[in-house]
Amino acid sequence: MSGTTNSWLARQRKSDLVELAREIGITSLDGLKKSDIEQQLDNFLSQNANRFSSDSRFTSYFNSRARQSPIKRESDVPPNRAPRRRTTNKVEVEIPAATIEESDSIPSTTSPSPEPDSKQAPAPSEVLHAAAQVTQDAIVSTAQSAVQNVQNPGHALAQLNNTFSSSTLRLPASQAELAQVVESGTLAVRSRVSDLYRRSGIHEKAETVRESLSTVNSVAVTVAAFELYFLRKEVIPDRYAFTIPAVKLLGGMLGWDEYPVYVPDMFALVTAGFWIPALVWTTTSLILPSLFGYFFNLSVAHSNPFSTNSGPTTRRQSRELSKREPEYAVDPVTFSIAKALITYVVYAQGVTLGGWLDPDAVFRINGALYSGWKGVLVGAAVTGVSGLYDAVLRK
Numbered sequence: 001m002s003g004t005t006n007s008w009l010a011r012q013r014k015s016d017l018v019e020l021a022r023e024i025g026i027t028s029l030d031g032l033k034k035s036d037i038e039q040q041l042d043n044f045l046s047q048n049a050n051r052f053s054s055d056s057r058f059t060s061y062f063n064s065r066a067r068q069s070p071i072k073r074e075s076d077v078p079p080n081r082a083p084r085r086r087t088t089n090k091v092e093v094e095i096p097a098a099t100i101e102e103s104d105s106i107p108s109t110t111s112p113s114p115e116p117d118s119k120q121a122p123a124p125s126e127v128l129h130a131a132a133q134v135t136q137d138a139i140v141s142t143a144q145s146a147v148q149n150v151q152n153p154g155h156a157l158a159q160l161n162n163t164f165s166s167s168t169l170r171l172p173a174s175q176a177e178l179a180q181v182v183e184s185g186t187l188a189v190r191s192r193v194s195d196l197y198r199r200s201g202i203h204e205k206a207e208t209v210r211e212s213l214s215t216v217n218s219v220a221v222t223v224a225a226f227e228l229y230f231l232r233k234e235v236i237p238d239r240y241a242f243t244i245p246a247v248k249l250l251g252g253m254l255g256w257d258e259y260p261v262y263v264p265d266m267f268a269l270v271t272a273g274f275w276i277p278a279l280v281w282t283t284t285s286l287i288l289p290s291l292f293g294y295f296f297n298l299s300v301a302h303s304n305p306f307s308t309n310s311g312p313t314t315r316r317q318s319r320e321l322s323k324r325e326p327e328y329a330v331d332p333v334t335f336s337i338a339k340a341l342i343t344y345v346v347y348a349q350g351v352t353l354g355g356w357l358d359p360d361a362v363f364r365i366n367g368a369l370y371s372g373w374k375g376v377l378v379g380a381a382v383t384g385v386s387g388l389y390d391a392v393l394r395k
Helices: 007-011 014-024 034-047 056-066 070-075 124-151 153-166 175-200 202-213 216-235 266-270 272-295 298-303 315-323 332-348 359-368 373-394
Strands: 084-087 092-095 238-244 247-249 254-256 259-264
Touching: 007 034, 007 056, 014 034, 034 056, 175 202, 216 272, 216 332, 216 359, 216 373, 266 272, 272 332, 272 359, 332 359, 332 373
Parallel strands: none
Antiparallel strands: 084 092, 238 259, 247 254
16 A cells, blocks of 8 residues: 555554554455554545544544645545535635646655646635624524514524424323422432441440440449439539620620630549548448448359258358359349449438448538439439349340
């Protein structure tokens, strides 16, 4: 094959040309040289320019083709081709066909100059006049259309309706279709929310928290925290810190009034007014009941396989018993009973246990706790009932 190929194709590698040729449908490439592949690609792309001119892979090819020399551009036009007429609204321009005379006497390094056109191109003044006339016609047409829409609103509405009808906007045609659209949207939202809930891990965390709180010890800790909440205000009083200024929005519809902020006075931790009541409550509500619950632990006897009715246990049986851990280190039922008895004796009857408990501290604690000593008895009853219920469930 002879002829000069496109400069962009000449710069490509042979492997890239083969891949491009196979992508556009040219398969008979076996044994061809790079120049032959370039020629085949050039011929195929020039014959199918309308098909591949918009393809981004061949943008550089067509740009290079447009920048070629006059000889290459004119050689693409077949000889003896009738002049092509380009029509506008008011101006007609004839583009004559060019003829090329090939001569062997011209060196290959010199490009022959094209022959002059058979007809002279229109003058610049004529082109400007034609462009002005086209612009004027477009303005007049737009003005007439606007006047027609003003004079006939129904025509404008009809055009608008046709525009919406031809667009992608489509409303449900019936109530059943509308209900189906709403149902599908609801299912999509529900599925999305369910997926977000599953990914957040809230369910697993909630199960872990529930498992941790579903014990008798958690109930006892909750009751003690409830008592400490009210006792803290007595042993660590609040002190004024600052005031949040009032804010009014939307004419007073939103906002808040002045709000004084109080914080615990942590300097009370270094005074006897904190430590004496705190130690008295700890002794009566935690230490003494825990000692009774540890030594009078009914779960230890329940875990002993050797019945006490068969006589005293031997040394070997004692070792076997010591290896078995009880269900609770501190029996919750015994703990609750001991706490209720100690609370009633100390806070209701005023017993100081031989002077070990300060009467002023007992009075302060009794006044600070919710409902006084009666509230402590209710908390002990809740803990005891929880221990009994747990023992029944373990059977």
